[in-house]
Amino acid sequence: MIQERKTKKGPISLKHGLRHIVGPILQIREETPRTKTFTLSVPDIARTASPGQFLMVWIPGIDEIPMSISATKNSGGIVEFTAANVGEATSALHAMKEGDQLGLRGPLGHGFTLPRSVDKGPLLFVAGGCGSPPLAYATDIAVRKGHEVHVALGASSRPELLFRHRFEEKAQKVIIATDDGSDGIQGTSVDAATFLLDIDTKYAACFACGPEGMLFHLAELIVKYPIPLQVSLERYMKCGVGLCGHCIINDQGARVCLEGPVFNIESLKDSDFGRLKRDSTGKHLPLDTTDGSSTR
Amino acid sequence: MIQERKTKKGPISLKHGLRHIVGPILQIREETPRTKTFTLSVPDIARTASPGQFLMVWIPGIDEIPMSISATKNSGGIVEFTAANVGEATSALHAMKEGDQLGLRGPLGHGFTLPRSVDKGPLLFVAGGCGSPPLAYATDIAVRKGHEVHVALGASSRPELLFRHRFEEKAQKVIIATDDGSDGIQGTSVDAATFLLDIDTKYAACFACGPEGMLFHLAELIVKYPIPLQVSLERYMKCGVGLCGHCIINDQGARVCLEGPVFNIESLKDSDFGRLKRDSTGKHLPLDTTDGSSTR
Amino acid sequence: MTSNSEVETDPRLQVKIGSVELENPTILASGVLGVASGGLISAWKDGAGAVVTKTVGLKPRVGHPGPRIVGLHGDSLMNAMGIPNPGIGEYLPEIKAAVKQGVPVIGSALGSTPKEFATVASKLVRSGVLAVELNVSCPHVDSLYLLGMDPDSVADVVTQVVGKTKGVPIWIKLPGSTDYPRLVQVAQAAESAGVAAIVALNTLPALAIDTETQTPLLGAGIGGLSGPAIKPIAVRAVSELYKAGLKIPIIGVGGILTGDDVIEYLLAGATAVEIGTGVLIRESTIFSKTRKEMADYLTRHEIQHISELTGCMKDVGVNP
Amino acid sequence: MTSNSEVETDPRLQVKIGSVELENPTILASGVLGVASGGLISAWKDGAGAVVTKTVGLKPRVGHPGPRIVGLHGDSLMNAMGIPNPGIGEYLPEIKAAVKQGVPVIGSALGSTPKEFATVASKLVRSGVLAVELNVSCPHVDSLYLLGMDPDSVADVVTQVVGKTKGVPIWIKLPGSTDYPRLVQVAQAAESAGVAAIVALNTLPALAIDTETQTPLLGAGIGGLSGPAIKPIAVRAVSELYKAGLKIPIIGVGGILTGDDVIEYLLAGATAVEIGTGVLIRESTIFSKTRKEMADYLTRHEIQHISELTGCMKDVGVNP
Numbered sequence A, B: 001m002i003q004e005r006k007t008k009k010g011p012i013s014l015k016h017g018l019r020h021i022v023g024p025i026l027q028i029r030e031e032t033p034r035t036k037t038f039t040l041s042v043p044d045i046a047r048t049a050s051p052g053q054f055l056m057v058w059i060p061g062i063d064e065i066p067m068s069i070s071a072t073k074n075s076g077g078i079v080e081f082t083a084a085n086v087g088e089a090t091s092a093l094h095a096m097k098e099g100d101q102l103g104l105r106g107p108l109g110h111g112f113t114l115p116r117s118v119d120k121g122p123l124l125f126v127a128g129g130c131g132s133p134p135l136a137y138a139t140d141i142a143v144r145k146g147h148e149v150h151v152a153l154g155a156s157s158r159p160e161l162l163f164r165h166r167f168e169e170k171a172q173k174v175i176i177a178t179d180d181g182s183d184g185i186q187g188t189s190v191d192a193a194t195f196l197l198d199i200d201t202k203y204a205a206c207f208a209c210g211p212e213g214m215l216f217h218l219a220e221l222i223v224k225y226p227i228p229l230q231v232s233l234e235r236y237m238k239c240g241v242g243l244c245g246h247c248i249i250n251d252q253g254a255r256v257c258l259e260g261p262v263f264n265i266e267s268l269k270d271s272d273f274g275r276l277k278r279d280s281t282g283k284h285l286p287l288d289t290t291d292g293s294s295t296r
Numbered sequence C, D: 001m002t003s004n005s006e007v008e009t010d011p012r013l014q015v016k017i018g019s020v021e022l023e024n025p026t027i028l029a030s031g032v033l034g035v036a037s038g039g040l041i042s043a044w045k046d047g048a049g050a051v052v053t054k055t056v057g058l059k060p061r062v063g064h065p066g067p068r069i070v071g072l073h074g075d076s077l078m079n080a081m082g083i084p085n086p087g088i089g090e091y092l093p094e095i096k097a098a099v100k101q102g103v104p105v106i107g108s109a110l111g112s113t114p115k116e117f118a119t120v121a122s123k124l125v126r127s128g129v130l131a132v133e134l135n136v137s138c139p140h141v142d143s144l145y146l147l148g149m150d151p152d153s154v155a156d157v158v159t160q161v162v163g164k165t166k167g168v169p170i171w172i173k174l175p176g177s178t179d180y181p182r183l184v185q186v187a188q189a190a191e192s193a194g195v196a197a198i199v200a201l202n203t204l205p206a207l208a209i210d211t212e213t214q215t216p217l218l219g220a221g222i223g224g225l226s227g228p229a230i231k232p233i234a235v236r237a238v239s240e241l242y243k244a245g246l247k248i249p250i251i252g253v254g255g256i257l258t259g260d261d262v263i264e265y266l267l268a269g270a271t272a273v274e275i276g277t278g279v280l281i282r283e284s285t286i287f288s289k290t291r292k293e294m295a296d297y298l299t300r301h302e303i304q305h306i307s308e309l310t311g312c313m314k315d316v317g318v319n320p
């Protein structure tokens, strides 16, 4: 009987990836005017998750949507995700109260791969817009493993800087950028990253999440330095487990939900990265890279 | 997901008990004019079987019938059973050739429990008619574990003495009985057992298999000595895994195929033992205890 | 309601199927353990709310040749017993032995004509069963399966049976089928003809072939699928029957292993359930196990009485 | 037959479905990986004999709300995607990209009227597909499921489609149903109207309810069951269709995980098979794995050509 399947990057439990664990929301915290963090206790997920992996969050009677894991705590089996209110499902989520029930399935996909050694240099995390959740989780783990961490954090304006304090607590350096200049440098997270890269070019690796236009821009920039870059992508997801094909981005059939959402930038050559996405019908569309919000 | 179930006497793999392993007959040996031993290689069964357990033997296109395991060898995963030719399925079996395919599922049920210590005295095995197969297997294991073994072996006449040489090789004493007096004492295996019990009453335990009338007779006899007695029963079996209820023998729902076929004689109080059986329709009938062949 | 001295009474679990009152909503399904009175008695002692006998006809049946049962991927089971039974005359002692000990017994009947159904049912009634379940649905006995898919024939059978059974409730067990419009029609026809409950479903028609010998894995060639695999199909059937607005209760069957599975059937619209293959997968103590799980569920959700759950599935309101 | 440079040719595995020649009898099922050309291409590179596109209609469909997929006991899967698709116009580039790389593509079409079916099918044909599979069988899109159970309506659709598709073979995919007499009638009606192959089965109608929230586990409420659980039901359907004496080939679908499962379908009467849920359970390398297993089977049994197996199940001759 086949219970576990091996993927290129390791085993995924069919059971956990395909069946919701339903439980009450233990805590809801407002992080910024448009984002809230939801805390549940799901020991099976907390124990096996790694940064960059995501959940399918079931809002019973409404919809199911992908959400990056933003934190886990082994004690209490705590799992958190942090959602921006952007549409029907997320506004239903924002309307929920502590004690209401959600279903989570996961951890899904493959997350960030941190360098094995802490001696190769500090790690650079670049978070744009709502890209902070997986990166905040990743910095937690990186710091716990002894890595030095620097963060470039961007948002439209000061109140939207997601997890600013969490980053500041963990990171040696945090450079802020806002579109409107209300805090830090005026510009994007890529501008903040450039600032860091220019003063210290010995980063062991760079990890980024945010609007795809920003990621694409960062990828173009990073070739100059050169540092290994891992980016976390978003695509419309229907199944979340690699079956339906909705999130495929290249001719090799790479699925954002299974082989991703985190990819080494090299593996995105000849893919839809930075160019195309699919809407809920599966229609292949140009990615709107001018709009900083992309799929978020 | 529930894959293993625990029974009172230990775990049984649902998979092995319910799915045939199909393979060629490696060897067919004639043991007596009406019995043949069939050898197959089924490592999964050889590894987990214990004496007294049985197989459901599928003769493709014909029928499936219960057969005690008569020997196993770990090397080569060898499993053997020894069948008397008594009816449609067994005569189809006897007509098969080496290389023909059979399906085996098992090991099924619960077998003999040998005493833990070898110091409590020798073990007495009483085999009547075609009752030898599970007992020959049991003596193999008992001797390997260091027990002293005595055997009372009965048959209608000398050529029908099943596994005589195998018993003689392993046992310290073998007493033969034949109905027609063509070998050993004239009488039944119970008479041979009485003979042994009367010269040496310090047996640690007694194990018996054969026509139920003989087993019943032995049970009546043994109270005099008294020695723990385990008997292997036969009942018409439809499923072999405790589901259909065809082989139930008491109000506690004891199933010969699952809790048996081996029972401690005490657990057979208030049961059908020695009194009643069921035919292929499930009809409850008096057991014909005068006919030495009973269900065989 | 006969209470079982070996199991503590929990009033929250008691259910009524029409006039039949049970200590809890789990019933031993027909064909499992029930060949022998000892099987009926032991399942009840473990905590079954009632037990259904092996299906019995007028004349003895040997059933199909073996293999009669085979396990498939994921705890699925396929069987083709072929309804072996000694005929009602020889089987009555088994029923009476159980009834005498206070076991709530439901008799399962088959017949080759409506009249035969009625004769068997009336004999069952005289042996003291609480209700009679008509098996018009065995998928490896062709005539029965087809009978159960035909509303008119089913109505005929029910009418004749009801006329001979002195007000003892008659249940009808539907074929394992995905043809919901038809199942609903059969249930409605049976209801009009006077049945007291609908049992859904019997096993689903199936086939498995051994590739080494290129022979069907069951002696009868074809067989009936049961166990966890069929649960989502049977739950759907119960839900469709419930939504069709029957006035009589529905008894769900198929793939139940846990108390949670029982609750799922109730939410879909069942009043009680039957358990078959679960006896194999979770052992014959499945009734005490599910009983505890149901009680825990009621406690956790602060539900007064299990019957409140019937049909309570929330409608998600999507219109496919 | 387009041979795949990444997979060595094994002439023993080549099959013909009417005029369509395939490198081996495994086909990627509709709805799996096929939203994107990259999914079609990668399944073929892994060794699929052909690939079926996502079902596509004239107009875009968003599909059902989530959850759209849920895993059940024993590797069963239930889905209610609701056939999201961008409409044939927007989808054509995906097909063309695959066809351009030499992938043998089968187009899956739906329509709300026979004419719509015909329009979609003719556009598929113009994009270079080898055959068109008509989806008259999705169990979570009511109108389709019911259409596929009605012989006359199916004949209507087929007639109109055949008239617009210039001789390109048309396949019809039957609903996941246990109603074999009806499935046979539908298949016969479709055959008379000119289809070149019967595909059996789509997912089976099902329902699963979360007991904690008392809400259906799928966003659409109901869904379709797939995976190992349905294999014995679909194998039975293939066997019944085969025994009904159709002159056109049958393509088996449902629960295939291994080469042995493929052989089982062939023995029951299939000429080829489609694989869906297996892509999840055995990963997207399932085609290379089953290919090797089929080749090993042929070697072990000294069989010259896999098509010799079709319908070779030995009859056990029991008459239920």
Ligand SMILES: Cc1cc2nc3c(=O)[nH]c(=O)nc-3n(C[C@H](O)[C@H](O)[C@H](O)COP(=O)(O)OP(=O)(O)OC[C@H]3O[C@@H](n4cnc5c(N)ncnc54)[C@H](O)[C@@H]3O)c2cc1C
Residues within 6 Å of the ligand: A054, A063, A064, A065, A066, A067, A068, A069, A081, A082, A083, A084, A085, A086, A087, A088, A089, A090, A091, A130, A133, A134, A233, A234, A235, A236, A237, A238, A261, A294, A295, A296
């Ligand atoms: C791997 C991954 C991780 C994510 N992590 C986070 C996170 O940590 N925090 C966060 O706020 N958001 C995250 N998102 C985005 C989030 O899933 C969408 O914002 C959400 O699905 C919107 O749902 P809605 O019904 O509220 O909006 P809608 O009104 O449905 O649509 C708003 C936009 O959200 C996108 N969207 C809708 N449904 C999906 C879906 N099923 N899959 C992908 N995109 C969708 C569409 O592009 C759409 O334009 C993540 C997405 C992915 C793919």
Ligand SMILES: Cc1cc2nc3c(=O)[nH]c(=O)nc-3n(C[C@H](O)[C@H](O)[C@H](O)COP(=O)(O)OP(=O)(O)OC[C@H]3O[C@@H](n4cnc5c(N)ncnc54)[C@H](O)[C@@H]3O)c2cc1C
Residues within 6 Å of the ligand: B054, B063, B064, B065, B066, B067, B068, B069, B081, B082, B083, B084, B085, B086, B087, B088, B089, B090, B091, B130, B133, B134, B233, B234, B235, B236, B237, B238, B261, B294, B295, B296
């Ligand atoms: C646990 C167990 C272990 C057994 N071990 C052996 C053994 O090691 N060697 C051996 O020769 N025989 C053994 N038997 C008996 C053997 O199963 C029957 O002899 C065989 O089933 C007869 O089949 P048939 O078709 O040839 O005979 P049939 O013509 O069908 O009947 C002959 C007699 O065999 C019995 N029988 C038939 N089918 C079954 C069945 N499914 N279950 C039980 N009894 C049946 C009936 O009492 C019948 O009267 C065992 C039986 C059981 C229950």
Ligand SMILES: Cc1cc2nc3c(=O)[nH]c(=O)nc-3n(C[C@H](O)[C@H](O)[C@H](O)COP(=O)(O)O)c2cc1C
Residues within 6 Å of the ligand: B243, B244, C029, C030, C031, C032, C054, C055, C069, C077, C079, C081, C083, C108, C135, C173, C201, C202, C203, C225, C226, C227, C228, C230, C253, C254, C255, C256, C274, C275, C276, C277, C278
């Ligand atoms: C071994 C076996 C024998 C069965 N015999 C009968 C029977 O005689 N009469 C009947 O109505 N149903 C019979 N059934 C069907 C069951 O009562 C039940 O409807 C079906 O197995 C589905 O439930 P489950 O998944 O809990 O087993 C039998 C099932 C099995 C597995």
Ligand SMILES: Cc1cc2nc3c(=O)[nH]c(=O)nc-3n(C[C@H](O)[C@H](O)[C@H](O)COP(=O)(O)O)c2cc1C
Residues within 6 Å of the ligand: A243, A244, D029, D030, D031, D032, D054, D055, D069, D077, D079, D081, D083, D108, D135, D173, D201, D202, D203, D225, D226, D227, D228, D230, D253, D254, D255, D256, D274, D275, D276, D277, D278
């Ligand atoms: C996620 C998913 C989506 C599906 N979408 C379609 C579809 O669009 N059109 C179709 O004809 N069948 C669709 N199916 C049905 C499959 O093609 C196949 O018939 C069914 O799943 C049984 O095969 P399997 O057990 O190998 O998955 C879908 C199945 C799944 C699991």
Ligand code: FES
Residues within 6 Å of the ligand: A236, A237, A238, A239, A240, A241, A242, A243, A244, A245, A246, A247, A248, A255, A256, A257, A258
């Ligand atoms: S969302 Fe279905 S394959 Fe990724």
Ligand code: FES
Residues within 6 Å of the ligand: B236, B237, B238, B239, B240, B241, B242, B243, B244, B245, B246, B247, B248, B255, B256, B257, B258
């Ligand atoms: S043979 Fe079925 S319970 Fe023993």
